Amino acid sequence: MIATAEAEARMENDETPACRLVRGGAGYRGRQGLDYVEGVSRQSVGARGLCMHLLTIPPGGRSKAHLHEAHETAIYVLSGRAEMWHGPRLEHRMTVEAGDMVYIPAGAPHLPVNPGDVPVTAVIARTDPDEQESVVLRPDLDVAAPPPA
Helix, strand or coil: CCCHHHHHHHHHCCCCCCCCCCCCCCEEECCCCCEEEEEECHHHHCCCCCEEEEEEECCCCECCCEEECCCCEEEEEEECEEEEEECCCCCEEEEEECCCEEEECCCCCEEEECCCCCCEEEEEEECCCCCCCCEEECHHHHCCCCCCC
């Protein structure tokens, strides 16, 4: 992996940026309460406008109600079936499954839930290279959210 400062210094010096390989494995817990496999981000490769991570929601798992204040999100579901509650009061429910793609605009409250008995795995891409920087938790909406499975 290349350090962020090193990547930015190379770009400022008009050096050709290098393509980078990110091997899966390292993970972290997001503020939303879900576990991610770290992928492409400012921190891992010096990305300037996007990030991409792998998310697995365990059976019965769910995130905290939240929104991404300043970035859009695109999701591709690889396996499993999940529900996503969304809207100003989480009043809408969307069911997603393997092969589906989801768009979440900046500022849209949402809460994914895995009500099933198998993990849900998805690729998450965002327009903020610092994936957790504009996460805003909405504990006021957790009350309105569906209970964990």
